[in-house]
Amino acid sequence: MDASSSDIKALMEGIGQKARNAAMRLALASRADKDKALQAAAHRLRERMPAILGANALDMAAARSKGLTPALLDRLKLDESRIEAMAKGLEDVANLADPIGQTMAEWKRPNGLAIQRVRVPLGVIGIIYESRPNVTADAGGLCLKSGNAAILRGGSESINSSGAIMDCLQAGLKEAGLPPDSLQMVPVTDRAAVGVMLTMTEYIDVIVPRGGKSLIERVIAESRIPLFQHLEGLCHTYVDGAADLEMARRIVLNAKMRRTGICGATETLLIDRACAATHLAPLIRDLLDAGCEVRGDDSVQATDPRVVPATDEDWNTEYLDAIISARLVDGVDEAIAFINRFGSQHTDSIVTGDPVRAEKFLNEVNSAIVLHNASTQFADGSEFGMGAEIGIATGKLHARGPVGVEELTTYKYRVLGSGQVRPG
């Protein structure tokens, strides 16, 4: 190991140790203190808006000179309304119920032991993300509310912006008398820091990667720490033969086109062969007319000359863009089999008037979120009523679907006795 990598290791271990110490104190913090810290941080974000915008201008200038794409520049950019949205987001999180200390279940045993399962924080959460600086406030706020310390490692492009935001969060912690090390930013842009972070099993309890496929794949490959993993949102909408055509048109257009860049956007449209004669053409034309590229099988291509042929790769592709793949299937059974084979176990919807087929689809599609007669774009913590979310988990362990403050907790068992010993 050369000097530089041993420096990074020492730096990261120092951050980890401080986070672990802070987490032990934060786990015992009152709701009032945590909410005070969130509200004070929101206040600081508004108060220091000029400084944050100045820091962001430095990041934007560097990013432009590096030739970042307009889409990436837009993600990086802060303005007054985006900073206000971050501040409002922290206030919203303060208003959520405190999950910590909740009794999830309690029961009494015949020997008199009272057993309580109570929510406690996970401990230290590592967040690895790309250039969006707002993740610093959003993810930091959720960790704080749920009593977890967090180590945030943002993209190198946003280091000045994220640093200025982190200063506000730490000021809020100090004002509330909570350990400022509860939220820490990794202060170096060296990619080796991520590698070290992913092996710090002693200091980090769970890693939340947020970003594109290559980031997530690197984290999956290297991490020795459990992940709340969200690989991709390859979501399907299946229009069944018993679907109301007007409802199907509304849902399909919204599921694909409301926002094309979010993980709950539909990427593949499956249409029951039984209703192809009536439903196929209007559904496809709506999409084409809205500016969506449609990649279809032979039947879909036959509906409109603007449809282009789908390749095998299309059924495996999360476009995150105004592109959709579309094909006919033979009823709900083939739809279920197709989704379980090609989907990413994120979110899938059936449009049908037939309750038996709906029930079959909801039971047999093996995804975190399954919907009946609703748009896949509802795959979102706030739409579920959870408040903010740190992401949508497509893994099956611990958290599945939207990850909000409750999903950032674990539990412990408290057993209350009066001198019981175990017989036998």
Added chain:
Amino acid sequence: MDASSSDIKALMEGIGQKARNAAMRLALASRADKDKALQAAAHRLRERMPAILGANALDMAAARSKGLTPALLDRLKLDESRIEAMAKGLEDVANLADPIGQTMAEWKRPNGLAIQRVRVPLGVIGIIYESRPNVTADAGGLCLKSGNAAILRGGSESINSSGAIMDCLQAGLKEAGLPPDSLQMVPVTDRAAVGVMLTMTEYIDVIVPRGGKSLIERVIAESRIPLFQHLEGLCHTYVDGAADLEMARRIVLNAKMRRTGICGATETLLIDRACAATHLAPLIRDLLDAGCEVRGDDSVQATDPRVVPATDEDWNTEYLDAIISARLVDGVDEAIAFINRFGSQHTDSIVTGDPVRAEKFLNEVNSAIVLHNASTQFADGSEFGMGAEIGIATGKLHARGPVGVEELTTYKYRVLGSGQVRPG
């Protein structure tokens, strides 16, 4: 890769693919069919007792010629009562409530969407264990009840015994019309099979390692699949200054000596300096008189000439034997700090008549199970009223504490609409 390792890879992938296919069917199986399979398997275990004992005799003969220790031979040995206990265990699991399909929560959104969080199986569970052949029936039964397929990899010493037990489980599955591949045994003893298994992320959703420290450490180091991890049970009993002496004596003796080889056995005794004059000597003498070796600090050594000096390593050691380390601490705060530093976050108990100190201990000790005025030996799924358990999890993700049928499930969100699309 030589021919043999590529053969093992192909064998394991075949097992994985069959398990995944079986899991999709088993996830939809009715409670009646699963219970029928469990009861039929119990019947077969009793019916085929002579064949199972014959298979076990082969394993025992091979183990003796390999020179296994008496303790390992005892773990490997089956007799009629142990086979009857396995059969009874399967019947008990059949009598548990079916967790699958349970609605864990449901609510309605202002836009009319109804959201349900329902329990579903995890999918495929990999179980890696050592020589105890009863794990085949116990773990297999819990996986089946919770709708999960399982791939079991037992110790090479028990391959004939486990194979004979697995035959009974698969016969039960067939009688109930469930896919016999729902439960499969890895049929080779080659250690490379474990290595392949730990990388089969496509086919296995979670790995449950059951065995000694070296097995668990290997699994942690190599696994690319999430684990229900149980590294060790370095459990503490803290006798506070406000403890009733007679209660403390009963609890300490039981916590250490009822069974010394289980993970909930106390390994370290902490005694409040405030009650050393009255409590220390009787507590230590009880242990010594019961045949327990006591390794103590200076104060503990001063109580009785039979006490031997504790070394630094003792505070980090899970003895699983009639040995205890013991020392004085300055009150509940030092006890908490000591346990959080040296414990394994498994199970720790405080004996005290002071409710404030008890509450502090229960809140601040960062372990899966914390007890007040009760023996650490209660750390057990059946003592918690969960029925059988597949182990005690000391990690924080997904399952913590006893892992029973509910902990072997995950959930999905069912969202029921009437044509809703997401605005904005």
